[in-house]
Amino acid sequence: xxxxxxxxxxxxxxxxxxxxxxxxxxxxxxxxxxxxxxxxxxxxxxxxxxxxxxxxxxxxxxxxxxxxxxxxxxxxxxxxxxxxxxxxxxxxxxxxxxxxxxxxxxxxxxxxxxxxxxxxxxxxxxxxxxxxxxxxxxxxxxxxxxxxxxxxxxxxxxxxxxxxxxxxxxxxxxxxxxxxxxxxxxxxxxxxxxxxxxxxxxxxxxxxxxxxxxxxxxxxxxxxxxxxxxxxxxxxxxxxxxxxxxxxxxxxxxxxxxxxxxxxxxxxxxxxxxxxxxxxxxxxxxxxxxxxxxxxxxxxxxxxxxxxxxxxxxxxxxxxxxxxxxxxxxxxxxxxxxxxxxxxxxxxxxxxxxxxxxxxx
Amino acid sequence: xxxxxxxxxxxxxxxxxxxxxxxxxxxxxxxxxxxxxxxxxxxxxxxxxxxxxxxxxxxxxxxxxxxxxxxxxxxxxxxxxxxxxxxxxxxxxxxxxxxxxxxxxxxxxxxxxxxxxxxxxxxxxxxxxxxxxxxxxxxxxxxxxxxxxxxxxxxxxxxxxxxxxxxxxxxxxxxxxxxxxxxxxxxxxxxxxxxxxxxxxxxxxxxxxxxxxxxxxxxxxxxxxxxxxx
Numbered sequence: 001x002x003x004x005x006x007x008x009x010x011x012x013x014x015x016x017x018x019x020x021x022x023x024x025x026x027x028x029x030x031x032x033x034x035x036x037x038x039x040x041x042x043x044x045x046x047x048x049x050x051x052x053x054x055x056x057x058x059x060x061x062x063x064x065x066x067x068x069x070x071x072x073x074x075x076x077x078x079x080x081x082x083x084x085x086x087x088x089x090x091x092x093x094x095x096x097x098x099x100x101x102x103x104x105x106x107x108x109x110x111x112x113x114x115x116x117x118x119x120x121x122x123x124x125x126x127x128x129x130x131x132x133x134x135x136x137x138x139x140x141x142x143x144x145x146x147x148x149x150x151x152x153x154x155x156x157x158x159x160x161x162x163x164x165x166x167x168x169x170x171x172x173x174x175x176x177x178x179x180x181x182x183x184x185x186x187x188x189x190x191x192x193x194x195x196x197x198x199x200x201x202x203x204x205x206x207x208x209x210x211x212x213x214x215x216x217x218x219x220x221x222x223x224x225x226x227x228x229x230x231x232x233x234x235x236x237x238x239x240x241x242x243x244x245x246x247x248x249x250x251x252x253x254x255x256x257x258x259x260x261x262x263x264x265x266x267x268x269x270x271x272x273x274x275x276x277x278x279x280x281x282x283x284x285x286x287x288x289x290x291x292x293x294x295x296x297x298x299x300x301x302x303x304x305x306x307x308x309x310x311x312x313x314x315x316x317x318x319x320x321x322x323x324x325x326x327x328x329x330x331x332x333x334x335x336x337x338x339x340x341x342x343x344x345x346x347x348x349x350x351x352x353x354x355x356x357x358x359x360x361x
Numbered sequence: 362x363x364x365x366x367x368x369x370x371x372x373x374x375x376x377x378x379x380x381x382x383x384x385x386x387x388x389x390x391x392x393x394x395x396x397x398x399x400x401x402x403x404x405x406x407x408x409x410x411x412x413x414x415x416x417x418x419x420x421x422x423x424x425x426x427x428x429x430x431x432x433x434x435x436x437x438x439x440x441x442x443x444x445x446x447x448x449x450x451x452x453x454x455x456x457x458x459x460x461x462x463x464x465x466x467x468x469x470x471x472x473x474x475x476x477x478x479x480x481x482x483x484x485x486x487x488x489x490x491x492x493x494x495x496x497x498x499x500x501x502x503x504x505x506x507x508x509x510x511x512x513x514x515x516x517x518x519x520x521x522x523x524x525x526x527x528x529x530x531x532x533x534x535x536x537x538x539x540x541x542x543x544x545x546x547x548x549x550x551x552x553x554x555x556x557x558x559x560x561x562x563x564x565x566x567x568x569x570x571x572x573x574x575x576x577x578x579x580x581x582x583x584x585x586x587x588x589x590x591x
Contacts, residue, residue, distance in 0.1 A: 042492070042513050047504055095442050095501070166483060166513065173511025176476075190473035190555055204468040206550045209528045211469065211485060219471045219484055 142297030153266020
């Protein structure tokens with residue numbers, strides 16, 4: 001195990017690499033308002049972050065990452081375009097992996113630039129790839145934007161589309177919804193009884209709580225519409241399965257997905273962006289022909305990535321968390337920007353893992 | 362050294378535990394005044410009775426300060442991360458049975474499954490501007506259950522007692538709590554979701570995996586386990 005001083009020194013070296021690439025160093029408080037993070041990630045983040053209570057400021061969270069505060073800061077005072085770097089501790093509860101560090105350094109590089117998203121994606125990936133290149137890691141890429149485009153183009157009602165988009169980041173729930181929409185799982189008896197009841201409210205009893213009878217009636221109407229909607233076609237389910245199953249090198253994945261796009265034209269624009277990114281990556285010297293692309297990659301990480309995603313992994317035998325991760329988070333800037341938005345992409349490296357694997361220099 | 366046996370310090374849980382041990386030839390009793398938490402053990406030597414709050418027994422077992430303890434497996438699984446590496450359940454004692462369940466207002470005629478709860482939560486957040494509140498004291502177990510069930514757009518609010526009243530008091534939209542008969546839920550106009558419960562619980566005898574033992578203590582534990590038939 002490297003000492004804290006050694007990890008800090010490595011972090012400073014990594015930060016200097018990012019500064020040399022044009023990034024301005026920024027910092028942010030360790031204690032972040034919990035509400036912002038809870039609203040973004042939902043209750044699940046409590047299992048992964050430390051929540052504490054301040055007598056005057058209410059619930060606070062030890063920063064689980066820098067992205068949210070850096071975005072907030074940029075939206076409040078940043079000039080465009082901007083490149084930032086930071087280095088500092090982040091804090092993660094490890095309920096499922098008590099052997100993993102719950103406090104560790106992250107060194108990040110974030111690009112806010114609306115000029116050319118493909119070029120910005122390539123810039124971040126190529127820089128991080130270059131920095132960690134002595135470690136001989138395996139890189140995996142994906143594209144959440146492709147999945148969003150796929151769902152957006154499905155021939156289903158708006159309600160079904162919204163439900164699927166909401167659960168892109170919860171793969172098992174997503175699959176369960178697809179199966180239900182395709183009529184592959186039986187309708188629960190409670191639903192059948194509700195929709196066939198002459199008066200659904202006959203046994204409702206006293207009306208209690210904040211959720212009003214009108215809200216309940218609205219949902220029953222939605223459920224009726226949903227029950228009347230024809231099942232998703234088998235072909236569409238097969239196309240979704242085919243897209244989610246794509247896992248090969250970037251050029252092969254692109255070709256495979258272009259074939260699928262013949263029957264699913266809604267993903268064409270996402271594939272154009274994928275292709276532009278491959279070109280931009282190659283222009284930066286990345287060996288795109290050997291770079292892995294997995295369509296399902298990034299679906300279980302914290303849900304703010306909505307475009308390009310990537311991770312760098314050590315040999316599985318080492319049983320280490322990813323050494324570097326990142327991606328595009330345009331929608332996050334919209335959520336935090338009070339109506340303003342700016343395309344953004346970034347990534348982080350863990351200096352402790354870099355040292356464990358022999359150092360980046 | 363001696364073997365320390367932790368037992369709930371009051372109420373029905375204590376009495377039923379005493380009965381269970383007595384039936385098996387080990388007589389536990391409280392000594393001294395009613396207010397003093399001291400106890401005695403007859404029928405076996407080298408065992409000390411430690412009277413504790415049922416909620417503290419998981420932690421005492423995990424830290425190895427007691428060798429054996431009786432408490433609900435709901436408390437063990439809520440309070441101990443990777444509980445099965447810290448304690449071993451030896452026997453369910455057949456009482457204190459209760460399920461940890463999620464309940465919603467009876468008037469939510471459209472909600473019976475976790476799938477419904479998720480759909481209602483999405484609509485609720487859109488309508489009210491905040492995530493649907495579920496009152497509970499079992500934060501870890503319930504969060505894990507809802508995550509596996511694919512429920513989003515909810516928040517857990519802490520409730521250490523009278524949880525069934527939170528919906529009527531407008532401090533929560535739904536609850537997750539322990540129930541044995543469902544009586545209190547019905548009285549508060551709540552219904553249990555038609556799903557497997559978060560957890561089925563009963564009073565259980567646990568063994569600490571970390572409590573230090575001398576040679577004589579090992580013999581005592583073996584003798585006790587034979588007597589108890591566990």
